[in-house]
Amino acid sequence: RLEEVTEVAADKRSGTATEARVIPEQFESPEHFIRTLLPVAESISEDTGIDPKLMIAQAALETGWGKHMIRGDGSQHSYNLFGIKADSRWQGDAVTITTTEFREGVPMKERADFRAYPDYESSFRDYVAFLESNPRYRDVLASADQPDVFARKLQEAGYATDPQYGDKINRIMNRDSLMTLSMDNGAGE
Numbered sequence: 001r002l003e004e005v006t007e008v009a010a011d012k013r014s015g016t017a018t019e020a021r022v023i024p025e026q027f028e029s030p031e032h033f034i035r036t037l038l039p040v041a042e043s044i045s046e047d048t049g050i051d052p053k054l055m056i057a058q059a060a061l062e063t064g065w066g067k068h069m070i071r072g073d074g075s076q077h078s079y080n081l082f083g084i085k086a087d088s089r090w091q092g093d094a095v096t097i098t099t100t101e102f103r104e105g106v107p108m109k110e111r112a113d114f115r116a117y118p119d120y121e122s123s124f125r126d127y128v129a130f131l132e133s134n135p136r137y138r139d140v141l142a143s144a145d146q147p148d149v150f151a152r153k154l155q156e157a158g159y160a161t162d163p164q165y166g167d168k169i170n171r172i173m174n175r176d177s178l179m180t181l182s183m184d185n186g187a188g189e
Contacts, residue, residue: 023119025077027066030175033059037081037120044124051147055124057173058082058151061165070114072096078116081123083160084130086113093117102161147173 027033034056041052041059059081063069070078072095086094093116100107117123131137136157143149148170155166162168 023079024066026069030060030065033063033066040121040124043121044128048128049144050128050141051144051150053173054147054150054169055127057169057175058154059123060172061168070095070097072116076116078114079120079123080114080117081120082127082130084115084126086115090115102163105163 024032024036027036037056037059038052041055044050044055045052060066062083063081070080070083072078076095078093078095080095086092094113095116096111096113098109099112099114101110101112102108115126117126131141137154137159140150140153140157140159143153151169151173152166154160154169155163159165
């Protein structure tokens with residue numbers, strides 16, 4: 001079942017509410033995921049130089065193409081596309097879930113807090129801020145114009161505990177559906 005949240009904006013002149021946009025909480029397909037999020041990734045890319053296909057591929061890996069979005073124990077939606085945890089430095093909202101982490105190459109289930117956002121654009125923006133604020137990602141950001149290298153360096157810098165993380169991002173980034181839809185500039189639906 002596709003769940004959606006409608007943001008409502010008040011028209012200041014008339015005092016009536018108008019529908020601003022629909023934000024899906026779950027996605028029907030990889031194509032729906034790409035078409036919905038690619039325009040946001042492209043906007044963020046203009047400011048950062050990080051390839052939008054890379055950001056979409058990483059978000060796809062983290063969320064299973066939007067089918068496994070991070071939800072808290074009370075089913076609170078996090079809009080967290082990049083699996084960023086909420087450590088002691090995080091001052092915003094968070095949700096707690098059981099996650100799989102690799103410890104010395106062995107997958108283990110753990111409870112962890114993850115950052116929660118009001119929408120997907122906030123998730124993209126915080127992803128960039130997270131990378132920019134951590135010195136260990138300096139070399140990663142230096143390769144923003146080389147998405148294959150960026151993904152590999154992201155893994156090397158310890159973004160995720162999965163030893164195949166960079167390779168997985170690269171495989172997703174080079175999928176036909178992502179390549180075709182990104183060439184169409186995310187239009188349609």
